[in-house]
Amino acid sequence: MARITLDHIRHAYGPKPSAEKDYALKEVHHQWEDGGAYALLGPSGCGKTTLLNIISGLLTPSEGRILFDGRDVTRLPTESRNIAQVFQFPVIYDTMTVYDNLAFPLRNRKVPEAEVDRRVRETLAMIDLVDWADRKARGLTADQKQKISLGRGLVRSDVNAILFDEPLTVIDPHMKWILRSQLKRLHQTFGHTMVYVTHDQTEALTFAEKVVVMYEGEIVQIGTPVELFEKPRHTFVGYFIGSPGMNLLPAELSGASATVGRQTIPLSSGPTVVPEARVELGIRPEYVRIGREGLPIQVTKVEDVGRQKIVRALFEGVPLAAIISEDQEIPADPRVVFEPHGINIYADSWRVEAGG
């Protein structure tokens, strides 16, 4: 296991980057704790895979250093970094048995056969494939193959970090739940440092202790799932996390209240922003209460998604989404109340600290 230090890393694919926009990955300077579970979350092209490849050693960053436990590994090739990786599509040696697949990384490193056997059997138990040990890997299902990929990392005692590159892409929804929870349990039990790349917010939030949200080559926020949900630093985080994402209403501030259209919404404190800034009020659909009290809205559509309903409405002409429980009815003259603790204020897309 190792602590991963990303020391002023920048990367450009082109030869001579001059302007900031030439960098596919803008400056990253962070320390990731030993034994932590990190998720890199963002849409395609946001730089998350670039960052993962820098950690795995497939890519040497244009600038900066990467350290494992304080040791500079920037120039080390993948095979010398002692990392493991699970890819988007299962990579298995399909002419080998499940057992031999797991033994492969150890035998390559000339581990004594008795030790190989002990580690492989332990690992088979960890990934729940004891009964499959002697089967050819070829005929297995996608989720079993992904477990083998993971197992080839877990079997090694010297692994610095296990990297995941959208590992659940080809897995059916039901199996995703099982694999995800097994992975989380493995992490909690054995404490490997894990880095997980995904575009799926549910996977990122449920897996990681710290989620790294990336957008256009930049890290916009690193935080716990709760922080990202309650206090998104940037409107992109608000939009990208949550389903549906955060509602953003163009607003004007006056003291401890915000005005949206003709309606006034009281705030817990009076934030100050630069005069010219574009101000928005952010509120998650989970914190919009629909009832007979409050400000008027026009409901345009109600989506019944089983356990809850998503209400699509117009508030002062601006689209607004709200989530209500499966049993709740919408009154004839619907009104909304915004839960005060769920309100965030944004100036030019960045969050303004309340009272600040």
Added chain:
Amino acid sequence: MDKPWNNKAWFLVLPVLLLVAFSAIVPLMTVVNYSVQDTFGNNEFFWAGTDWFRDILHSGRFWDALGRNLIFSFVVLAIQIPLGIFIALNMPKHGIGVPVCLVLMALPLLIPWNVVGTIWQVFGRVDIGFLGHYLRVLGVDYNYTQDPVDAWATVIIMDVWHWTSLVVLLCYAGLVSIPDAYYQAAKIDGASRWSVFRYIQLPKMKRVLLIAVLLRFMDSFMIYTEPFVVTGGGPGNSTTFLSIDLVKMAVGQFDLGPAAAMSIIYFLIILLLSWVFYTVMTSHDTQR
């Protein structure tokens, strides 16, 4: 279920059926016809039954030629398949080198058979040929028109030069279809170069390799033009393969009956061996 379109379909395939009948079945039947009769060329035919077949199968000449064919195919496969794999493994996967290599590889395949023969015939001549002359200068006692070993070496090297490219191109196609993730995973697992070949590249190339082996076997078993041009089957009978023998018999000696019987036997051997390969390949498919 009524399916009116099926009858129409028969009309559509009729031209093809006629074409196949005239180009394959009728000539084949003519050969069958010759093989069971004797003729002296004046359009008089005598029934010979299976005599020609018995003669052929009892003639040392046939078995010698068949033996030469099998040895030739075996040697050619034993050289071309490993060499083809080796070259394919070392070809670039990205960049400007890819088209350059592909064109270089495709070149020998584009040259007509008899031209290949002529090139090597001249190339290997001890008086004016580059190869033959300089081998002599280097003190090698080389002369393909005199020495059977030299003749064999020349024919085999010529075939390797001509056809290894096909194996290379097939293997290359198999190799480029392997996703990068496999190589990355192998690196991470600390796999040696040999392990990568043994557990990733070879399994992924298995299907194209089977096709390469089949094609190269059938082609080398039917070899005719190049050795005919270079050695004419000599010295002696040392490079007389079945096909060359067949032509000698039919055109040279005008023994139409035995030649017809021999070509049918030859045809059946190829059919049998192709069937064996086909079965092996399809059983491999159903495994997957």
Added chain:
Amino acid sequence: MLELRNVEKVVAGEHHVHPTNLALERGTLNVLLGPTLSGKTSLMRLMAGLDRPTGGSIHFDGKDVTGVRVQDRNVAMVYQQFINYPAMTVYENIASPMRIAGRDKAAIDREVRRAADLLKLTPYLDRTPLNLSGGQQQRTALARALVKNASLVLLDEPLANLDYKLREELRLELPKIFAESGTIFVYATTEPTEALLLGGNTATLSQGRITQFGRTIDVYRRPADLLTARTFADPPLNTIEVGKSEAGLVTRGGEVIALPPHLSAVPDGPLTIAFQPHHLSLRPPTDTATRLPVTTLVSEIGGSESFVHVDFLGNRWVMLEHGVHEIAPDREIEIFLDSRHVMAFGTDGRALSNAREDV
């Protein structure tokens, strides 16, 4: 109307599609929901005429089209992979089916612009597909399917290769786009949530068989059998086998779940009950909720809510609780089941109650 009458597909002695009857009305959206290899794609290929059924017949507006080739049917398909003509502009891509049909220039232009507008492609009409994002490429493929004015449009997991957020946006737009045409849409997906968001009708598939077909929300709320309920659940359905008696629903471990009123008519004996993750909770939601001792496996935090995976008598359950609840693994805790929401299935898997609608 597209009708499948006893349609089946047998390949090498294996049923890819068991005898199936299905009638799809014009102007409807029909979701085929099931896991990988459940027969969704096989069924679509039969509908399109790409494959010939080994039994049964396919009728379009009453006419038998069983043997008619795909080229001669008016069918459009959109695949999981983004399939466009790479050398043509987006405009030409969208126009291509109409050019083949020989429509006049003005009509083509009008239709292309309308479809581009609907799918938000207007700014990209002059670009080639490879210069577009995945979402825009798939929008182009969708637009091409729309302008073809096909009587049947088949979409085979069209959003599977897109980013999560893009999927969310397109899901929201698709029903609107579908609603505007009189075409039959068939949409295959592995995701229950997607089926619910799309609405329309849903056929749940399992191992080459349609287990139920009806309005999406009805199939979700009133599954006819356990298999359908399982197929249509994300997270996986929580189930447990119990014995019904005077006392209530008794588990193998002797815990008694209070008998909810909607199950009072169910005869005594063994049955399987099933319920959703949000019907389990850490605090009793009502006085009648049943207290159950469970062992925690792992907790997942999803922002405003937590998924707690627990084990109860060897059954793996997921509990959905609002707020953040990080509970250590392998801990013995008590949770509460709101039995008003449970569904009951007999030993043969048939539904014994219509639980979800009774609340």
